[in-house]
Amino acid sequence: MMCHVPGEIYEVPCAILLWKEDSRAYFVPVIDLPHTDLAFDFPHRHYHIDGRFEIHPRMVHRLQINDGHTAMILLTENSGLYDFKGIAKQKLKCIRIETGLAIPSCSEKYLDWYEGYVGQICKEKRCPHLGTGMLERDGKLVCPLHGLTADLKTLKIIMYDCP
Numbered sequence: 198m199m200c201h202v203p204g205e206i207y208e209v210p211c212a213i214l215l216w217k218e219d220s221r222a223y224f225v226p227v228i229d230l231p232h233t234d235l236a237f238d239f240p241h242r243h244y245h246i247d248g249r250f251e252i253h254p255r256m257v258h259r260l261q262i263n264d265g266h267t268a269m270i271l272l273t274e275n276s277g278l279y280d281f282k283g284i285a286k287q288k289l290k291c292i293r294i295e296t297g298l299a300i301p302s303c304s305e306k307y308l309d310w311y312e313g314y315v316g317q318i319c320k321e322k323r324c325p326h327l328g329t330g331m332l333e334r335d336g337k338l339v340c341p342l343h344g345l346t347a348d349l350k351t352l353k354i355i356m357y358d359c360p
């Protein structure tokens with residue numbers, strides 16, 4: 198994943214959400230990799246929010262984004278909160294270098310899934326799960342999608358450190 202500099206403007210893929218509460222359209226930056234998560238029994242196609250970029254305060258609040266991290270994902274089918282209208286590039290300011298899914302808990306299913314990747318190599322700093330660019334955090338490489346974490350030197354996935 199490209200290294201972004203806080204304060205700089207970038208063209209970023211954004212989900213266009215027609216928010217039902219106020220009938221307004223909001224552009225929410227996303228990591229451009231729609232997918233399903235059958236391993237976690239989640240068959241719905243979705244995007245993950247890219248919290249490295251400026252997001253409208255109403256969306257920060259409604260999507261519960263804290264320091265660029267959230268447990269919410271954006272469904273490409275319509276939800277009770279919004280109609281998903283597609284993806285469009287927008288010029289947005291980078292405000293931090295980190296983002297990622299706030300993993301709700303260290304569930305047994307997640308840990309079992311994670312263990313299957315331990316020791317795999319992140320070629321060119323890409324996640325062995327779906328090929329996402331990994332981000333550097335605290336001297337490690339962390340995937341912003343589902344949290345696989347690698348050693349920065351060996352590029353190998355290391356055991357999950359359950360908080």
Ligand code: FES
Binds near residue numbers: 325328344345
């Ligand atoms: S894409 Fe799922 S952990 Fe990286």
